[in-house]
Amino acid sequence: MSLARRIIPCLDVDGDRVVKGVNFIGLRDAGDPSTLAVRYNREGADELVVLDIAASRDHRPTFLETIRRVAGELAIPLTAGGGIRSAEDARAVLRAGADKITLNTAAVARPELISETSLEFGAQAVVLAIDAKKHGDQWVVMVRGGRDSANLDAIAWAIQGVALGAGEILVTSMDRDGTKSGFDTALTAGISSTVSVPVIASGGARLPEHFAEILTGGRADAALAASIFHDRIQPIRELKEFLSARGIPVRLPC
């Protein structure tokens, strides 16, 4: 008996609106967070991720209110992140109704943030988000919404993050993000085969075949996408039926 592979829609949020862009730029409005949450909850999503892409201090109260509104609608797990710089920030996000937090730029700047939050809230609540970009024969970690290189090898950083207490890795291929050309299978498999925690693959999804490939050859435990779900290009129910027909264990909605 095996764990179902998870399909996770992601809401990139700026204040109280869902936005989207290509290669982390060119944002445009894509709807109301709680309306989308209700839809995904009903359509059989296994989890929901909400990311504050602006991640500014000024917008924090609005983002926490968005988490509350989204969490109140969900009977599935909610992961929230963007701009979490301390255990205090993490607590506010969890108390607002999230089950897990994502750490990204702040964890690169101060890796102890991973152990602090893991000890306090449990490893199952701490997701290390890694934005990776291909550079020669390796992938480097990008920070600040993909603007700057952290001069870190993505696989080495994933290993270190898990050693510090991260309970899950969310790896986004910045080369594939928004391109709809498929997930980065090599990057995801490279991380998933070296760490002992579940790995969520993100960036580049378009076709059901892309999901099947990343959940098998890419060794991902879960696959995340945004616009193809928001725009109803790929209904979640049909995607899961497609995967199930190929022998990939998924939770089929009633």
Place this chain on the structure above:
Amino acid sequence: MRITLLDYGAGNIASVEWALQRLGAESQRVATPECVATAEALLLPGVGHFETLIRVLNEQKLRTPLCDAIRRGIPFLGICLGLQALYNASDEAPELTGLQVLPGRVRLLPPIAKLPHMGWNRLVLKNQSRLLEGIDADAYFYFAHSYAAIEQGEETVAACSYGTEFVAVLEKDNMCAVQFHPEKSGEAGARVLRNFLRVCG
């Protein structure tokens, strides 16, 4: 009947509240020994570290009224860590004593699979269950944990298999507990909570 939620600071108590609200049940958060002692039905939610939970129960003098309430036979539902706390001890914090309502020890799942055991998994039914009444045998539930009660007792009504078999649902008179998160397990989870509300009468 009003459901009393034990609020010990950790744990995502709001999710449980929202789930109960969706079912039309009334609940209140409490954190004092007096409120636990007078509760008609108790729910112990749980996310986080075994040590955090046990320390708070000890420091806030909640241990005795909680154990008394369970032994008195009021409807009780433990979720995740709320199940693990019922046992004698846990390898997650070996120096601390659990609630000792059930014998045995909570252990780390074998590292032959990825840990935490995080995601949707199915159950292996062992005994007739009130909590699982009306739920498809192949339904999925959401788990997020690394430790589990491996030794099954007569109170085990369903197990789950991940690296090894462990206790997923236990029922002993009015004492119920689940290792998964019913408040995060979609329709099937809502049905488990509704079944618990029926135990509450």
